[in-house]
Amino acid sequence: MKVTTELYHCMVAASTYIEDCCISVWIMADFDLQSTEGRLEALRRMVTIRAFDEEAGDRFADGEIPGFVHLYIGEEAVGVGACAALDPDDYIASTHRGHGHCIAKGLDPQYMMAELYGKAEGYCNGKGGSMHIADVDAGMLGANGIVGAGPPMATGAALSIDYQDRDQIAVGFLGDGAVAQGQVHEAINIAATWDLPAVFVIENNHYGEGTAVEDQHNLDNLSDTAQAYDIPGLTVDGMDITAVAEAVSEARDRARAGDGPTIVEAETYRYRGHYEGDEEPYRDDAEIERWQERDPIESFKERLIDRGELTQEEFDELQADIEAEIDAAIEFAQDAPAPEPHEAYEDMFAEMPPEIERFASAARTDGGRPGGDR
Amino acid sequence: MTAQVESELETETEELTVREAIRQAMREELERDEDVFLIGEDIGVFGGVLEVTGDLYDDFGPERIKDTPISEAGFMGAATGAAATGTRPVVELMFSDFAGVAMEQIMNQMAKMRYMFGGKAEMPVTVRTTEGGGMGAASQHSGTVHSWIAHFPGLKAVAPGTAASAKGLTKAAIRSNDPVFVFENKMIYEQKGAVPTDEDFTVPIGEAAIEREGEDVTVVATQRLVGESLQTAENMADDTSVEVIDPRSLYPLDIDTIVESVKKTGRLIVADESPLSYGTHAEIVARVQEEAFFSLDAPIQRVGTPDTHIPFSPPLEQEVLPSGDDVRDAIRRVT
Numbered sequence: 203m204k205v206t207t208e209l210y211h212c213m214v215a216a217s218t219y220i221e222d223c224c225i226s227v228w229i230m231a232d233f234d235l236q237s238t239e240g241r242l243e244a245l246r247r248m249v250t251i252r253a254f255d256e257e258a259g260d261r262f263a264d265g266e267i268p269g270f271v272h273l274y275i276g277e278e279a280v281g282v283g284a285c286a287a288l289d290p291d292d293y294i295a296s297t298h299r300g301h302g303h304c305i306a307k308g309l310d311p312q313y314m315m316a317e318l319y320g321k322a323e324g325y326c327n328g329k330g331g332s333m334h335i336a337d338v339d340a341g342m343l344g345a346n347g348i349v350g351a352g353p354p355m356a357t358g359a360a361l362s363i364d365y366q367d368r369d370q371i372a373v374g375f376l377g378d379g380a381v382a383q384g385q386v387h388e389a390i391n392i393a394a395t396w397d398l399p400a401v402f403v404i405e406n407n408h409y410g411e412g413t414a415v416e417d418q419h420n421l422d423n424l425s426d427t428a429q430a431y432d433i434p435g436l437t438v439d440g441m442d443i444t445a446v447a448e449a450v451s452e453a454r455d456r457a458r459a460g461d462g463p464t465i466v467e468a469e470t471y472r473y474r475g476h477y478e479g480d481e482e483p484y485r486d487d488a489e490i491e492r493w494q495e496r497d498p499i500e501s502f503k504e505r506l507i508d509r510g511e512l513t514q515e516e517f518d519e520l521q522a523d524i525e526a527e528i529d530a531a532i533e534f535a536q537d538a539p540a541p542e543p544h545e546a547y548e549d550m551f552a553e554m555p556p557e558i559e560r561f562a563s564a565a566r567t568d569g570g571r572p573g574g575d576r
Numbered sequence: 577m578t579a580q581v582e583s584e585l586e587t588e589t590e591e592l593t594v595r596e597a598i599r600q601a602m603r604e605e606l607e608r609d610e611d612v613f614l615i616g617e618d619i620g621v622f623g624g625v626l627e628v629t630g631d632l633y634d635d636f637g638p639e640r641i642k643d644t645p646i647s648e649a650g651f652m653g654a655a656t657g658a659a660a661t662g663t664r665p666v667v668e669l670m671f672s673d674f675a676g677v678a679m680e681q682i683m684n685q686m687a688k689m690r691y692m693f694g695g696k697a698e699m700p701v702t703v704r705t706t707e708g709g710g711m712g713a714a715s716q717h718s719g720t721v722h723s724w725i726a727h728f729p730g731l732k733a734v735a736p737g738t739a740a741s742a743k744g745l746t747k748a749a750i751r752s753n754d755p756v757f758v759f760e761n762k763m764i765y766e767q768k769g770a771v772p773t774d775e776d777f778t779v780p781i782g783e784a785a786i787e788r789e790g791e792d793v794t795v796v797a798t799q800r801l802v803g804e805s806l807q808t809a810e811n812m813a814d815d816t817s818v819e820v821i822d823p824r825s826l827y828p829l830d831i832d833t834i835v836e837s838v839k840k841t842g843r844l845i846v847a848d849e850s851p852l853s854y855g856t857h858a859e860i861v862a863r864v865q866e867e868a869f870f871s872l873d874a875p876i877q878r879v880g881t882p883d884t885h886i887p888f889s890p891p892l893e894q895e896v897l898p899s900g901d902d903v904r905d906a907i908r909r910v911t
Contacts, residue, residue: 338660355657365658388653553754
């Protein structure tokens with residue numbers, strides 16, 4: 203049996219903080235910004251995202267990771283801040299830049315890395331990769347390769363919640379580019395019209411792929427779109443985890459009270475290109491450096507040190523632990539078995555049709571001819 | 577399959593139109609499972625633009641019969657997200673031509689989610705939609721698009737030709753944990769037939785029905801063309817014994833029943849209202865030649881729409897729409 207996300211964090215926590223910890227106690231433990239423990243966990247998740255994505259970028263450049271990857275480095279305060287405002291059973295729907303959301307939601311880096319490596323041990327058994335990591339049971343409804351696909355998914359999850367009168371909410375992440383997508387408008391309009399318990403978090407990293415945000419929209423603040431739906435919309439500093447968490451927390455309360463969705467725009471910045479290998483002709487190093495001066499991890503760490511909740515030594519130790527954890531995740535992913543060829547035919551349907559079954563019974567490597575006749 | 581048709585006939589039945597049969601299927605499934613709800617445009621108070629949901633709103637209310645904004649991508653996406661998170665939406669897409677508006681949601685989300693997530697997402701969603709020309713609705717409200725959906729991996733597609741199969745397939749679709757599209761030909765909503773009253777009657781997805789047994793030629797017909805082919809078969813009964821098969825399910829396709837029939841008759845006509853090129857006809861033809869090539873005594877004939885859109889003017893519309901007469905002519909060409 204695969205170690206569940208919560209169990210995994212229990213194990214990490216048990217070794218780090220609590221002796222003889224009881225699983226249920228840890229699962230109940232807060233991941234929010236209201237307690238020292240919660241803040242340290244938030245910092246841990248931000249550092250984990252950065253370490254994960256730096257390593258993923260390097261391994262992609264080395265050719266170990268196939269396909270392509272979109273890194274979240276620089277935007278950590280948005281995903282972690284938003285998820286810190288949620289309960290573990292709340293849903294999130296992510297974007298193509300989804301690694302950060304996964305870690306923020308509590309997914310396990312080693313199964314994420316195995317997914318990036320296309321291994322059977324990955325969250326999606328190697329069928330999804332970087333752009334489709336998901337763990338529905340953990341409330342993570344998937345990274346998504348289609349720009350603007352998260353909000354309809356979140357509206358749908360909020361519809362299930364509302365229909366079954368469950369005490370949850372759904373967050374749809376979207377980038378600034380996605381605000382121009384028709385399906386985003388349709389999803390927010392439905393959620394607003396039906397007062398569904400949803401929150402739409404716009405991660406404005408200032409570039410929709412390779413085009414600047416001001417060349418894609420006629421608005422300065424993308425949260426002003428909220429006026430069209432008569433719902434609250436606010437723009438916050440996405441480099442400040444506290445600002446994001448407070449905004450999403452308020453939005454969550456509103457959603458749970460049956461008052462409908464909120465749009466939260468978080469102004470942030472991606473340090474890396476749209477995808478790894480992007481030559482970035484649309485911006486210069488000076489601009490990147492200006493944003494890096496307001497690094498979300500550095501500033502949150504300094505704040506925790508100022509509050510006396512953390513020392514630099516403890517931070518160094520935390521960072522070393524996380525680097526070791528990511529190294530272990532890489533090793534796990536490298537060593538994990540590749541999927542068996544016949545698995546390509548599995549998971550298409552709850553009930554497999556004969557059209558696929560006949561190929562599943564004889565994969566190419568078993569002498570079958572999947573592209574040929576039946 | 578013959579045995580199955582007989583067993584269906586042995587059960588208690590009532591005379592219903594296709595429209596009533598579909599509505600009854602939804603009513604029974606709404607009563608059976610509280611996770612089931614209907615979602616679409618004007619399906620509540622209005623009762624559906626083609627009156628299929630009818631009075632369901634009176635009995636189940638706005639919580640379960642949800643009128644949406646005119647927002648096909650929005651509600652198709654919401655239904656997808658809802659299906660992945662514990663409910664069983666039944667979407668009404670008013671006209672199948674509108675699938676274009678929602679195609680991203682259908683092809684990239686609904687169809688792919690389970691697979692991309694390594695099987696760890698459920699997708700129990702049903703999409704009902706109307707197809708077909710014949711009422712002067714012109715090109716954007718008359719199309720037959722089921723080949724797109726049947727072609728696209730990750731989706732199942734059914735297309736009833738009788739009232740009984742309309743009820744049974746709709747119920748099977750709602751009970752399925754896979755995304756199933758139910759393609760309703762709008763010209764047969766008033767067509768009557770004997771429908772089993774048993775609330776557990778379903779038509780398994782992937783099972784064809786032999787609607788009429790014959791020896792000389794096999795007609796595989798769908799939707800409106802099932803009834804018209806049966807009439808054609810009756811008209812030709814003096815000199816030609818025509819077997820009529822309704823595949824009922826387009827994907828998965830019960831090719832075994834078709835192949836068995838072709839092995840008996842040696843001749844095949846495929847009649848489906850979709851455009852002739854690259855579609856449903858071609859799939860059936862290809863599979864038959866794979867499995868029954870040496871049983872064929874004549875070239876397989878296709879009856880369909882000749883790759884035009886459906887025009888508005890009645891004489892033009894009647895020119896391009898396939899009919900029982902086209903099936904008769906095709907039979908004459910090979911017998």
